[in-house]
Amino acid sequence: MPxxxxxxxIPWGMIGVVMLIALIGLSAVYSATCTAxxxxxxxxxxxxxxxxxxxxxxxxxxxxxxxxxxYAYALYAVSILMLVLVMFVGKSGMGAQRWLPLGPFAFxxxxxxxxxxxxxxxKYYADSSKKDICxxxxxxxxxxxxxxxxxxxxxxxxxxxxxxxxxxxxxxxIAGLRLKAVLILxxxxxxxxxxxxxxxxxxxxxxxxxxxxxxxxxxxxxxPSSDPLGSGYHTNQSKIAVGSGRICGKGFRQGTQSQMEFLxxxxxxxxxxxxxxxxxxxxxxxxxxxxxFLMLFxxxxxxxxxxxxxxxxxxxxxxxxxxxxxxxIGMAMGIAPVVGVPLPLASxxxxxxxxxxxxxxxxxxxxxxxxxxxY
Amino acid sequence: xxxxxxxxIQRRLPFFAAFIILMTIVLFVRLWFLQVVKGEYYYDLAxxxxxxxxxxxxxxxxxxxxxxxxxxxxxxxxxxxxxxxDAHNLDDTIKRLASLIKIEPARVKEAVQNAAPTxxxxxxxxxxxxxxxxxVAVVEAHQDELPGVIVEPVHKRHYAYxxxxxxxxxxxxxxxxxxxxQEQADINLLIGQGGIEKVHDRLLRGAAGRRMVQVNxxxxxxxxxxxxxxxxxxxxxLTIDLDVQRAAEEALGxxxxxxxxxxxxxxxxxxxxxxxxxxxxxxxxxxxxRDWERLTNDPSHxxxxxxxxxxxxxxxxxxxxxxxxxxxxxxxxxxxxxTCNGFIRYGKHxxxxxxxxxxxxxxxxxxLVESCDVYFYTMGERIGYDRVALYxxxxxxxxxxxxxxxxxxxxxxxxxxxxxQKLKEPWYPGDTYINSIGQGFLLMSPIQAARMIAAxxxxxxxxxxxxxxxxxxxxxxxxxxxQPERSELRAVIDKSAxxxxxxxxxxxxxxxxxxxxxxxxAAFLVAGKTGTAQVIAQKEPGKRLTEHLEDHAWFVAYAPAxxxxxxxxxxxxxxxxxxxxxxxxxxxxxxxYLKDAGQKQAI
Numbered sequence: 012m013p014x015x016x017x018x019x020x021i022p023w024g025m026i027g028v029v030m031l032i033a034l035i036g037l038s039a040v041y042s043a044t045c046t047a048x049x050x051x052x053x054x055x056x057x058x059x060x061x062x063x064x065x066x067x068x069x070x071x072x073x074x075x076x077x078x079x080x081x082y083a084y085a086l087y088a089v090s091i092l093m094l095v096l097v098m099f100v101g102k103s104g105m106g107a108q109r110w111l112p113l114g115p116f117a118f119x120x121x122x123x124x125x126x127x128x129x130x131x132x133x134k135y136y137a138d139s140s141k142k143d144i145c146x147x148x149x150x151x152x153x154x155x156x157x158x159x160x161x162x163x164x165x166x167x168x169x170x171x172x173x174x175x176x177x178x179x180x181x182x183x184x185i186a187g188l189r190l191k192a193v194l195i196l197x198x199x200x201x202x203x204x205x206x207x208x209x210x211x212x213x214x215x216x217x218x219x220x221x222x223x224x225x226x227x228x229x230x231x232x233x234x235p236s237s238d239p240l241g242s243g244y245h246t247n248q249s250k251i252a253v254g255s256g257r258i259c260g261k262g263f264r265q266g267t268q269s270q271m272e273f274l275x276x277x278x279x280x281x282x283x284x285x286x287x288x289x290x291x292x293x294x295x296x297x298x299x300x301x302x303x304f305l306m307l308f309x310x311x312x313x314x315x316x317x318x319x320x321x322x323x324x325x326x327x328x329x330x331x332x333x334x335x336x337x338x339x340i341g342m343a344m345g346i347a348p349v350v351g352v353p354l355p356l357a358s359x360x361x362x363x364x365x366x367x368x369x370x371x372x373x374x375x376x377x378x379x380x381x382x383x384x385x386y
Numbered sequence: 387x388x389x390x391x392x393x394x395i396q397r398r399l400p401f402f403a404a405f406i407i408l409m410t411i412v413l414f415v416r417l418w419f420l421q422v423v424k425g426e427y428y429y430d431l432a433x434x435x436x437x438x439x440x441x442x443x444x445x446x447x448x449x450x451x452x453x454x455x456x457x458x459x460x461x462x463x464x465x466x467x468x469x470x471x472d473a474h475n476l477d478d479t480i481k482r483l484a485s486l487i488k489i490e491p492a493r494v495k496e497a498v499q500n501a502a503p504t505x506x507x508x509x510x511x512x513x514x515x516x517x518x519x520x521x522v523a524v525v526e527a528h529q530d531e532l533p534g535v536i537v538e539p540v541h542k543r544h545y546a547y548x549x550x551x552x553x554x555x556x557x558x559x560x561x562x563x564x565x566x567x568q569e570q571a572d573i574n575l576l577i578g579q580g581g582i583e584k585v586h587d588r589l590l591r592g593a594a595g596r597r598m599v600q601v602n603x604x605x606x607x608x609x610x611x612x613x614x615x616x617x618x619x620x621x622x623x624l625t626i627d628l629d630v631q632r633a634a635e636e637a638l639g640x641x642x643x644x645x646x647x648x649x650x651x652x653x654x655x656x657x658x659x660x661x662x663x664x665x666x667x668x669x670x671x672x673x674x675x676r677d678w679e680r681l682t683n684d685p686s687h688x689x690x691x692x693x694x695x696x697x698x699x700x701x702x703x704x705x706x707x708x709x710x711x712x713x714x715x716x717x718x719x720x721x722x723x724x725t726c727n728g729f730i731r732y733g734k735h736x737x738x739x740x741x742x743x744x745x746x747x748x749x750x751x752x753x754l755v756e757s758c759d760v761y762f763y764t765m766g767e768r769i770g771y772d773r774v775a776l777y778x779x780x781x782x783x784x785x786x787x788x789x790x791x792x793x794x795x796x797x798x799x800x801x802x803x804x805x806x807q808k809l810k811e812p813w814y815p816g817d818t819y820i821n822s823i824g825q826g827f828l829l830m831s832p833i834q835a836a837r838m839i840a841a842x843x844x845x846x847x848x849x850x851x852x853x854x855x856x857x858x859x860x861x862x863x864x865x866x867x868x869q870p871e872r873s874e875l876r877a878v879i880d881k882s883a884x885x886x887x888x889x890x891x892x893x894x895x896x897x898x899x900x901x902x903x904x905x906x907x908a909a910f911l912v913a914g915k916t917g918t919a920q921v922i923a924q925k926e927p928g929k930r931l932t933e934h935l936e937d938h939a940w941f942v943a944y945a946p947a948x949x950x951x952x953x954x955x956x957x958x959x960x961x962x963x964x965x966x967x968x969x970x971x972x973x974x975x976x977x978x979y980l981k982d983a984g985q986k987q988a989i
Contacts, residue, residue: 087946142394146699185402254420254428267432288432292421296414303410310403322392326402337409344416 556581653849
């Protein structure tokens with residue numbers, strides 16, 4: 012029986028990649044938040060989040076992922092419960108109610124729900140073991156996905172809700188959605204979009220149901236230069252920051268855009284702009300390459316997984332990472348709407364950092380058990 | 387071997403990988419485009435078109451008197467400041483600046499260092515406040531050689547009449563650390579730190595606006611991107627009448643004391659004086675350590691608002707209250723007679739009347755007009771101290787008037803229970819005697835005295851003393867009027883008792899032998915009462931006292947006696963006799979206020 016030492020199976024190289032990403036992010040968090048008198052408390056908190064994240068990651072490697080998957084629905088239920096709870100006792104921030112107070116900290120249930128949703132869907136598809144999914148098979152996954160989607164949308168957090176939807180869609184594609192079903196869904200989507208966009212009463216109703224900041228962000232995405240002081244401000248400033256970094260960057264703490272208070276969320280959602288400005292094409296390019304390694308490693312894990320569950324979980328984790336990475340970096344460079352989602356491992360934020368490490372722990376879990384048999 | 391190998395999924399994974407690689411390429415292309423193709427363009431934008439948000443502080447509300455004459459205004463002055471981030475070489479820039487204007491380079495460097503811990507990035511550090519016009523011009527002309535140096539126009543608070551009314555106007559100063567947290571104010575904000583400036587700070591302050599500007603590499607403005615106008619503070623119209631205030635200030639002169647004049651029909655304060663006063667103009671740009679020490683170490687406490695914060699024995703003005711207590715309860719009949727031989731004995735103790743030879747046999751009217759102590763010793767005992775204390779409280783003693791100024795003191799009305807608890811001594815009949823002529827433990831502030839005499843004038847109604855007539859929004863012109871506010875306190879006193887007392891108060895000023903004749907005015911009937919509050923219990927006859935042990939002089943009055951329009955209280959610290967020291971001050975205040983009305987009546 013090929014019972015290799017599990018420890019030696021841990022992909023240490025990949026853990027090195029993960030740490031490198033976290034450190035690039037951490038140095039940018041330092042640069043973006045420090046004051047004349049030195050590092051801000053956010054920097055030290057971020058160190059704490061990364062350390063906690065690493066511990067969580069190693070813990071997530073220990074039990075067999077099948078054991079973990081057994082609790083997928085329970086975790087899903089807990090995440091839904093917390094999303095409901097946040098509606099009542101949540102702390103508000105920037106026009107939305109997203110945080111659960113947790114002693115001196117605040118916990119963001121929507122960040123956990125993305126992982127819980129992904130695990131629940133992976134378990135569902137693995138259990139159903141249908142290799143061809145047609146539209147009628149989508150009822151249960153649809154319900155699983157729509158509940159957290161609506162709850163997050165109501166916070167309101169359009170960005171995270173979109174992320175949830177995209178992750179679910181991507182995982183469904185990989186699980187084996189028929190081409191015919193894909194086409195039908197695309198047509199339905201096109202019809203709904205057309206209705207919303209081209210039938211004035213519907214358009215008006217939908218538009219007025221959005222929060223003003225959401226309207227502004229949509230307007231700004233369509234034409235960021237329309238209002239340099241208002242909605243398009245983030246995008247324009249972020250583009251200037253990225254572009255002005257040129258090839259070599261302006262140097263640590265030398266970014267005029269990053270050091271100025273041009274972006275209120277520069278240590279969270281716009282951390283990429285800080286990195287690109289201060290580290291240039293070399294730094295930002297390295298970061299993107301590191302993310303690419305990580306994602307391809309994840310796909311490799313899925314490919315080598317010994318069963319459907321492992322393959323689906325690994326693919327789901329990669330989907331989740333990929334969507335966040337592409338949308339966040341695209342947003343910083345003005346090719347994706349400003350939706351306010353963190354850059355995994357790099358952005359400041361406890362819930363996001365720890366959840367990402369947890370997901371990576373699961374990925375490594377699948378990776379080191381690829382040769383093992385059931386017991 | 388593998389169980390249930392997920393072949394179908396494996397088949398799809400290359401597409402997934404291809405998608406991820408494709409998206410990564412998209413990001414790379416975009417990054418290349420922004421940083422390499424358009425890198426120079428964005429670099430220039432970042433370097434030369436930096437966008438700054440500059441806070442615009444609104445002008446504070448102007449304070450006018452009741453007739454719309456400005457008392458507190460804003461003047462524009464220019465500060466020369468430096469933005470250290472923009473000064474390519476800070477030392478060089480400071481050296482160059484020092485060659486152009488009078489500054490000490492070492493001090494400027496120190497200021498920059500001191501600001502470092504709390505300063506936000508790109509927040510200017512003041513180099514020279516209120517720079518003279520020539521220096522401003524020189525700096526403007528040499529802007530190119532002075533990267534980071536800016537000229538900031540600043541509104542400076544200006545108190546047009548200096549110390550005039552300084553205690554109610556208050557002053558403004560830099561926010562303290564504690565206030566900064568509470569008010570979420572930024573470090574350079576000036577907020578009200580005393581008087582009306584403090585109490586109505588929120589109204590006067592307005593709200594800051596901001597301007598977004600593009601500045602070049604030297605920090606100089608290239609163009610305005612947008613502006614969010616500040617909301618100027620509301621203008622306040624005070625109930626103070628500048629002429630009456632001036633008359634009161636001048637009449638009190640350089641003596642220590644206080645004058646309060648109010649409209650008995652509304653509680654509006656017409657003048658409020660506390661001497662010595664201070665010049666609020668010392669404060670707005672940060673008071674110098676020397677000035678501050680001088681103000682706080684001055685033994686006559688110029689920062690103290692004597693009108694509301696100092697309490698004194700009411701002296702004979704308290705006889706008004708004893709009179710009302712006696713007449714209203716029916717214990718004193720106006721015709722009851724008391725014979726005054728100049729003193730009264732109780733056991734071993736002798737209680738003197740202020741008039742050595744005594745007043746002879748007096749009934750109520752003459753007793754109050756001549757302020758006979760023996761009469762009020764006798765009547766105080768007859769009425770009983772508990773009832774006297776009850777009426778003292780009915781007339782507002784021992785309680786805050788509620789004037790909206792900081793740190794009012796309530797004064798004190800003693801009770802036998804208090805004395806036993808505090809001094810471990812019983813309440814002696816002698817205590818009733820001396821408290822009945824306003825000595826002993828009683829304490830009253832000038833504003834309480836004014837409100838008391840106003841209530842006598844208006845038939846027992848108490849108003850909250852009000853300093854604000856209205857506030858006005860400078861832009862829209864909309865006005866909020868402050869309505870007179872009645873206190874819960876209301877002295878319900880029998881009209882015949884009140885009339886009897888009022889007649890006597892007219893007598894005090896207008897009859898031969900009255901103690902307050904110095905306040906008589908030809909055109910009007912003034913009603914009033916003198917008071918002379920002893921600083922030490924009983925002076926030895928014939929011995930001169932040092933100034934600080936001299937009696938405090940009181941005078942309370944209202945006029946015209948038939949339809950009162952003004953009520954006044956005057957206190958002169960260590961001024962001697964109330965009739966001589968305080969009554970003339972009240973006369974000048976009343977004369978000034980009724981001047982216009984007087985011309986009409988004289989016809």
